[in-house]
Amino acid sequence: MIDRGGEAPRQQMADPEVGDVVVCTLVCKGFDPQTFYVSQWRGEEALSRSYRFDVEVGSRDSRLVLERLRGTRATLTLMAAGGRHTPYHGVLTQAAVIGDDDHYTYYRFVLEPRLARLRQFRRSAVYLDLSVADLIRQTLRKVELTRESDVPVPGEDADFAMTLSGGDVDKTRVPFACQYEESDLDFLSRRLEHEGVYYYFSQTREGEVVVFCNHRERQPQTPLAQSLHYRPNGSLRNPPTEVAVETFTVRCGDTPSAVVLNEYASSHASLTLQGLAEVPQGNFGNFVSFGEHFDTQRDAAHLAALRAERLDCEALSYEGTSATIGPQVGFAVTLSGHFRSELNQRYWVCSVAHEGSQPLPLLASVTQNIERNYRSRFTLLRATQQFRPALCTPKPRIAAWVSAVIDGQGGLTQPEIDEHGRYRVRFAFAGASRPGRGSAWLRLATPYAGVGHGMHFPLYNGTEVLVAFINGDPDRPVIAAAVHNSEYSSVADQHGPTRNALQSAGGNRMTMEDANGKQAVMLSSPTAGAVLSLGHGPRPGVSVCSDQHMAFSSHTFEHAIGGVYRQTISSSSTSQRSAPTQMAATHGMSSSAQKQFQHAEATASNAHGQWGDFEQGAGVYTQDFWGETQYNYVGNLNESVQGISSILVTGVSIDVCAGVSFTRLADRAYEYNNGRTDFTAADHEWAVAQAATFNFGSHILNTTSAVYSIKSSMTTSAMLATERFSTGKTTTVGAGETMSVLDMSPVLTTIKTGDSSINVWPTQVSVKTGICSVVAQGAILLEGESMSTALEGAYELTSPTIALSAEALVSLESDLISLG
Template identity: 25%
Template sequence: MLNTAAQLMFDHSHHVLKVWDNTAPLDVLAFTGEEHLSQPYRYTIEFTSSAKDIQPAQMLMQDATFTLNATPNALASLGAALSMTPPVMQALRTVHGVIQRFKRLSTSRDESRYEVTLVPRLALLAKSHQHAIYQNLSVPEIVEKILRDRHGFKGQDFLFTLAHTYPKRELVMQYGENDLQFISRLLAEIGIWFRFTADPKLNIDVVEFYDDQQHYQFGTSLPLRNPSGMNDVGVESVWGLTSAHQVVENRVTTRDYNYRQAQSWMDGDVDVTRGDKTTYGEAYHYADNYLAAGDKNSPQSEPESGAFYARLRHERYLNQQTLLHGFTTSAALSPGQELKVDGDAPEAFRQGAVIVAISSKARRDQSYEVEFTAIPYSENVCFRPEPSAKPVMAGTIPARVTSTVVNDTYSHIDKDGRYRVSFDFDRDEWQAGCESLWVRQARPYAGDTYGLHAPLLAGTEVAIAFEEGNPDRPYIAYALHDSKHGDHVTLQNYKRNVLRTPANNKLRLDDERGKEHIKLSTEYGGKTQLNLGHLVDSQKQQRGEGFELRTDDWGAIRAGKGIHLTTDPQPQAQKKQLDLDATIKQLKQALDVAETLKRTAEFSQASPIDNLAQQQLAQAISGETKAGISMYGDEGIAIVTPRSAQVSAADNVVVTAQENVGISAIQSLSMSVGKMISLFAHKLGIKIIAAEGKVQVQAQNGEMEMTSTNNLQITSTQGKVVINAQQELLLTCGGAGIRIKDGVIEEIAPNKILQKSPILSYMGGDSVKATMPSFPKGEFVRQVRLHVAGNPQQALGNRKFRLTFPDGSMQEGITDANGQSELLQMSALDNVQIAVLPEQHND
């Protein structure tokens, strides 16, 4: 038997567990280990200790090291025991990490049995569940940000060695996933795998990230040899090699849609098998969330393109084509190594086996044994981790529209009409107006520069939905009211349908039965409105009915083909819009009256009215062929103004009445015409009466004629009658007459001259002095001023022009510096045509 000292120094297990800041002796009893590429490892270690009640705080979250030592030689161990010195241990592998779980299993009189779980520090990320967004970062940058900022990793704790440069993504959303799950998914989606190594100097675990097969660990070679019973004779070897094969997908096709380039071809098509006949079928994947198709013919497609994702997916399928299994006693074997088997190994192992997972175990009474899983090494196919399922965003999540301007009056959108939003779950601080990528808004109607878009202002609550439930593809589903932004239709006005903008531009449709109305209004110009139906004021009290178009500013009604204003009823809009029957009837009646009076005037040798223009106007309005304005009022039309009114026409003004035409003026009535005034009364005559003042009738450059069928009476009730002629005065009746000419009075009678007077006196000669009125002589003169069309302020100075008169004659002139012509002799009042002559330049 061994003495007591030797018993105390002898370690039944050659594997050592060391927990930092722990002073209790730990004697390893058994352990199991699970390691996978792109997954944190897990070692479950049973140990005994004379410390019968180790507290959880002494173990949990403590850094620890588990060392796998080579089995010591039996004689060396016995010699070490007899000499009271511990045997020399040879470390085959050291695993660093942190204690994640701790159990107290049993207690005896001498010791207690415990169990701990050792994991890498990366495994603790599974305890951090987050809702966050990451903008304008590549996947490696996102992973590094999480490791450094959220979990305190430093440069010595992780290493990126990548063959590709990955693009920055506009937005990546983490929604409810723990950090480990999130970064593992992101890395796996783009084919980055990771493994763990130990830093012997810092005594820490290091996570290493790679994206190609060039960074497998090469140089591991083990012989093929079956162990004998419980003894492996101290030589590491492999045995129990098996391989499993299956038919996998022959090719992969991807397709996505990028609304930013809606016409772009977004298909990717990849076949990595190089003609392998043991593959079959096409795997078609839609919406892998890429922006470009990529080059499907290039083995190095643009990262995160359609061809890139198609290749990754095919490599994942091919990873499952052949799976290799085996057993070994090598403690140094770990995931990420390429294993070469010496000996007569199966064909599947000949090219090398890439270890993807190991399961190890050992006890005090059982030797160390590892079961491994591997895939054949290939220059064309790399190990690609299978990504976990991306969260499916069911329903919507709340967010608010943002802007770069505080209390922005207008919406903050980009050239494509997109918005930025602040997600309600997001706790990070962002620059104002940069809280997300530009997000599209779903609309009920959209097309090529047409649609329905009511811009959203900063602070508006919106519901964010996601294309295909993908958290990285958000869009605004709709906007909502909240306690801060109250609804404009509530119980107070629930009968109304209202579209109102922030500037109070409004479309209101009231459905209250019997009081239906529509209001279209804007605040500009005081208030500009179109009110239809039951018209109400702000207190909902009736103020009218029908329709009202009003503004406190300028107003204009313009119709290029014509306007028809009428009171002719059209119940329930049963007739055509331009139903002019009543108007045409009235125009025809007016034309009939005009034609009757024209014939009467012609019969009486008066100058008749030319009804051609009236006929043409009636035809144009009734035929709806020319632009015009027609007005019809069943009970009359009133045009009223407290100031002045003007009726002007380039051609003719026609006034026709079947009864009377009355013109009244408090001051004066003036009529000026260019050629002639013709007054004709058919039955009751013409009265020209001045209650006060002078009545003056002149023919300044012509004759005057007064004729009556019956008596002609000239009377001055309180004054005298003066008849004055410059050359001769002749009174005739029945062949007799009196001629006054050149100062001589001549009495003419075919029969006799009767003079009845008691006295006839003859006196000396005398004469009557009379002043003859004078009339201005000469022609009209005019002056024209030329200016740029539409800009009267910009005169055309020193420019030649030509006047064309109605008779075809022409006259040329030149303007002065102010654009005015000299005085031009006009022989008539007719309008003339003015043409500006082109400028002449000397070469």
Template identity: 30%
Template sequence: MDNWLALFDGQTRYFLDINDSSVKPDVLRFYGREALSEPFRWDIEFTTLQANIPPEQVLMKYASFRMRSGKSVHGMVTRLEWLSTSKDQSHYRLTLSSRLALLGYTRQCAVYQNQSVPEVVEQVLRKHGLEGPDFEFRLERTYPPRELITQWRETDLEFIQRILAEVGIYWRTVMDDVRGLDTYILADSQLNYQFDVRLPYSEPSGLFDGAAESVWDVRTWHNIATGTVVTRDYNYRTATTPMDAAVSVRSDAVTTGEYYRYAAPYREAGDDASPEPETESGAFYARLHHERELNRSARIHLFSNAAHLTPGQVLEPQGDVITALQEGVFLTLVTFRGARDSRLHVSVWGQPYTERYCFRPVEIPRPVIPGTLPARIESREKNDTYAHLDEQGRYRVKLDFDREGTESGYGYLWLRMAKPYAGDTLGWHTPLTDGTEVAVAYSNGDIDLPYIAYALHDSEHPDHVTRDNPTRNVLRTPANNKLRMEDKRGEEHVKLATEYGKTQLNSGHLVNSKGETRGRGAELRTDEWGTLRAGKGLFVSADSQAKAQGEVLDMSAALKEIDRLNQQLQQLEIAAEQAQALKADVDSQIRMFAQRLKPLQEALLLSAPEGMALTSGEHMQIAATKNVAMNAGGDISAGVMGNLTALTGEKLGVFARTGQLSLKVSEGPVEMQAQNAAMRLFAEKKLTMSSASDISFAGKKRITLIGGGSYLRLEAGKVEYGTTASYLRRVKRTMAASASAKPVQAVSLPPPATMREFNPETLAPWVTPVYAKSCLKEKGCTDAGTAEEPVDNFGQMTIFAQPVEDDCCGYGHEHEHADDEVVQHAQSAKKRKSDAGGANAPAQATAAPLALGTATGVMTQVWGEWSLTGVLGAARGIPYVGAMMSALYVPSAGEGSDRVPGRDEFWYEEELRQKAITGAKATTRVRFFWRQDEQGNMRVYGVHTGEGTPYEGVRTANMVWNSEHNQYEFTPAHGADGPLITWTPERPEGSDLPSHTGSNIKPIDQATILVTPIPDGKDEYTTPPFPVPDERDLNDYILVFPADSGIKPIYVYLKTARDEPGVATGEGKTLSGSEKWLEAASSGLGAPVPSQIADKLRGQEFSNFDAFRTAFWKAVADDSALLSQFTRGNQALIKKGYAPFTIPEEQVGGRKTFEIHHNERIVDGGEVFDMDNLSVATPRRHIDIHRGKSE
């Protein structure tokens, strides 16, 4: 205080200095207001000897107002008011304001993208010349960048006040006496309050207080506050995610009620149970709003004479104070009033200090845009041909008001476009291209929630429907795809067109591009290919149906004509049967009429009442898998200028009921042959054979002429004739000569014609029906078996094996082997067609090195017989593969056969090939898998799957030809480093390997492989193959080869990864002290592996999963805390490595103990020994998991 007194003389208490000004003011009186989160304002009256002060001498000048007590205020003069002038002096009033007040003189519209609130505020402050020393962010939180922050018709001051208040950041002013400037501290927590401000609580003396600073005359106000703030918002990016948050901040205030705030601006709900929720989450805003409510629950007012009091301080009154002052008062507003002839009066407003919540600025509502704003669609390329969209179908736009020169395509955030119809990957979306004018609307008027409301035409993009064509309704795309509907009366038409191939569907009054009439009715045309397809049936008719009256499928006229002609043909058939001629298959036509044409089931019916013509510039073909029938009430005429050929696979019959059968040739011979049977000519009346030249009869063995009982027989070395009555010979002379013979002219006849049978559905050569539906192969039935039967009933089974080089091997493991030698083997393989074999094909057991890459190894036959010439290979680490061919081969099967069911009860190659392409499964009635028996030996087991069970679908896969290795390969869809299965059609030359190669191939010592029905769960089965593995763990495929390979599909089943060695990994889950481990085994995915068990097993190597299972339960036995949770009987089992029994309600059939479940299927890449992939489940829950049932 003494230092300050040295600066002044006399009674002057206050000084005002205006920089760079000749004005010398003498302070008369003043009023100052300082508050949190707003610029300060000091109204100061002064007198001066100078009259008529020019405003530029004062305005926008830095000034400092100092008090004798030590307080200094540095700011900018923003207002000057002349009050009066006398002979001696002039009286003025000026306003000294914070530099931030100057932001109130800049009002604009602006867009900020991908910036946080502090970043935007700093950008605005720096734009107004404030530098680093002028402001400081003291933030305890990290604020995320926002997609969009919009300034709309606000001053820069209003803008930063609003966005800072939105996130609860307050600011206070600090005077920098060194630079003579006001500075600002922006903070968001109590940690940045100004503490250690203490004053005695005592009212000053009425006469003289000795300049002692104090506070006095306290007043308090307490209000009821809202008890809970609930927020909810909607975010279309996560449309189904709950966005609710409810927060109630602990405080001493009296609270009640609930404040529900909808459409608060946040992207995620946040954790409303946390005292520090995620910044700018729903819980964050709910807490922020509740803190504002609590700020209003208590207010405190004090008087003081201390000039150094300022907002942002925590004042601690000393002495005997009321309860409201004991923790301190956080100052939010301080006003100062003084004069040349009076002492300083300070009025202080604040709120009780608390650590439970912080001061928050009053929320300032966002500006509202009630309508729309003009904008243009913007692409990264100017005049882009196509729409610029993101993965959600959103657009970028350039708002017309935005003056920032941003990079093209980045002027605004991605916007959704409102549409008349929308849904799950359905709706109406006509893409907008660069430059299109759109109207941007704002949800609830919120300036930060824009969307595209609609598009508009403008002078640069004129409308395509104007006064020149007001009757047209047109939807046209940039590529001129068009839907046009003309409403002009008498010329109505609809046109659906695309420029590609000028493909159009025109209906009604047809016009050309000039609007000239070019037809009436309907036209479907294209310059490209055309297809007309109807899966259930197609009726094409020229029968009239005036004014679109009548049923669409009114086929009565066409069917009546077909029925009438069928009846005529039936009469002809009866006549042909009586004449013992070849009957026509009229029955099939009648069946087709009744079953296909009348109900129009997958049939094409063409009808024209006055005629029909088919013409072709080149060729015309008529083909049918079964029958072609032509009926005519009059004549059928066939005329050709070239050859006319009639070819039949069986019989050819020609029958003329009343007229003659005429066969005449104008030029050239007539030749008739019965190449492999007899020929007969018969006539009820006279049979005449005549020639204008010679007639020759020749028979290689004999000729016999018979007439009325007499005969003449000519044969090799003998002529014989005879009669029962007289023999009359009338000749001029008879001559006898030496013996002679005339050789018969040899006629070369071809061997019997053979034909390959074709599949009537695919028109491809018929292939062996393969593995899909199960029963005895010889009988051809398709019912699932009900008794145990050998595998030979279903097909030819063979087992292959390969040496396993080391324990590390697995599918996808690579070995550093040179593959030059195997490639040479592959290239030397012969390109002969494979012998696909058949039901009676001899077994040709073959094994040879396979031309494989480093990821696959040679498979050697170790069980069964094989009749395909070629070599099977599999990925290294797969020791055994079982394969079956000729499955369900029934050579006599055929549709309509009374011996076996129709072929539609089997899968055929083309069907399986299509399933392999689409990844579908083929149903089957028998499947096979590998499992160790009770002695630890590897065995193959087969089971009947049962209709409708999860087991009846087996995966199909295409074998693709690898021309580099000369082999077929199958690589699973989920990928690996090489093929899983390979097949070389031919053995490399010079190879003659024995049935076993390598001492480490374990032989399969199994006399036969049996197929057993799966039990219905009523009885207990404890011996293999029961319990049957989960369907998800069966590792089998039907491999389908290309159509031109000649190789029939093969069913293979691989030794599963459960039987491979592995090392235990995973961390397990820590159980709480009171948690019962296996209580969760009957719900969800079951109970996880405890972390203490994972710690014991991690890093250990196991020969297979069964060995791991035993070790797992023994590890549980070694943990006393876990073991104590089981009964004594179960404890004994666990100590032996056996799974404990579940309660009876969770047992199913013979499955009574807890089971270990793989959460991610092994066939989908799930790790076998990863304990984080394992859980323990009851049998009932385990079954429900695989059936996809929830708890």
């Protein structure tokens, strides 16, 4: 802790044994003023720098505890003839024992202002929406500099003063600033340098006061010391009311004549940000810099002016030396007596270097080579010029990425982003902070971005990210990547090294498996258990499933199995049927059937909702229905099956194409051209024999109450008759009527002509393996004429059009049952 209380150290008086005037004294708080006698001193002070004095002293106490001296408040006073003195208050930041002799023990101390102790605070931190004035106040609290003043020469009740104008303070406010592994003193210094703010020290009776300033009009206007009088070596001695200047040098060198600052700001990406300023005393070249952190043209012009003023300070410099104590940094002095009259003017003191020595009491008569002397070197700036500090404090560069976590006030379930898709983070090096105050809004680097396109995966609060810094600048962070940790595990692990996975926070997932022989892609969502699977799986191929609704919508549709099956559906706006498909549909028809089929195609080509179903080759085609099923076709229904196709397994195929009925039986084609065709028993026996040669795969036959119906030729599109059979009972329904018998469970079948609807309950199974059959429990009712059977095996043809022998029918029934 810094002890600031109590009475200030008093000025050390001359040792009573020596009558000479003491030039330099050191008094430490808590020690007797006669404890230390200054032997030598060397010190430097400058604008925007803490002063430092190395002081060697002799003490008659050989057992001083160094730890007690470290951090002690002390005052070093430089005294001149005529009673003038200049105190330097501060803290002993170093203490060492360097030797002894018969009279003294010798110590070496380092005296610095309290501000210098900020270098002991080395850390990383972030600052949001902070002005330089706010930063000064926050930082100085750490060294207990809390009492503030607003005048250039503060009184005894101040630790620091800020003489910044209000408008200039607003210009220093930045949305984000990062202190990275640097001391608080270095961070404060480089921020002040960037904004053109400088400071000096005013010494009061109580202690030092650091004064922050950004304009010469706010500096002290009244000189603290006497005027400087040019007196080169060998000239007559100057009067004591003046500070003699032994040498005075003016230097002038090449200086850029203009400053150009360029910048890119993502918040104003379309703007060309550039600041221009002329250097008043510049003569050659341009100073061009990029990355000064501005996002408006006003800020660009302001910073360019600051840089030009700094270069102007270097164009013309004034240096002098003196053997008289006097000039003090930050204050004004006036030079007189120079042989070049234009140099006799008012100046600001920018820096002073002190060096002196004096004999210790009791040793003055013994040691003749140590004489009392003092010299100083100083630099000045014309009072009409504006001082700006040099950008000399190094800015840290962050070459590697640093860890952070997404920060915000939205909790763990709602990502918090701004209108530009940016995030706030909390840096690991910055420690704890209030939610949403860990950083400014940071952009997220993505693999793909552009005008109106790009990609974005939201980052939730708590997600660990790696932050990179553009050009290593700690004030230019950007989120480079997101990583997993022990709290947020990866979607991949050692059990799936070949698995590529993408999973959102809501459980939506895309997985790509690259294992040899098991390549697969799966897209899934937890809502309704929706899954799309491609490639390897329980049944390799393509699988789509959902616990709820599934809908497909398209302009055209085509389904094909090479060499086996092809189905095409298209809307009426375009004709999607190709010549090969038409040929496949009509292949095997007689010439008259093909003509009528093509006529039907042409007639229905402009109808709404054309539907074509073309089946080629032998295979298995299965449809299962539970509940009510409706087929509504507006247009044409075309079906061609190679092999044996039948609504019931009887070897007979009935297809309706715009009024054209035809049957294909194996490689024999039968044409129904609105006429009757008689089939012999031998024909049906041959059909059954052909059907038995196929591998059905699955065939369902109700043996409890089976009814078989064979369609003969269709003479009209109207319903001729409908019969429902149960044990011992027959019900006949006339053409165009609907049968509804509620007490005849379990089957109610309704067939209507015109809208082509088929309602079957509870089960309809269609198996096509060269032989196509449809079996419904209890009864099958079809258009046209029907054949039925009761449980006893009797067969009835209500409108017999096909002559079958009883033996053929019995054989047909036993064959069907054995196949089932």
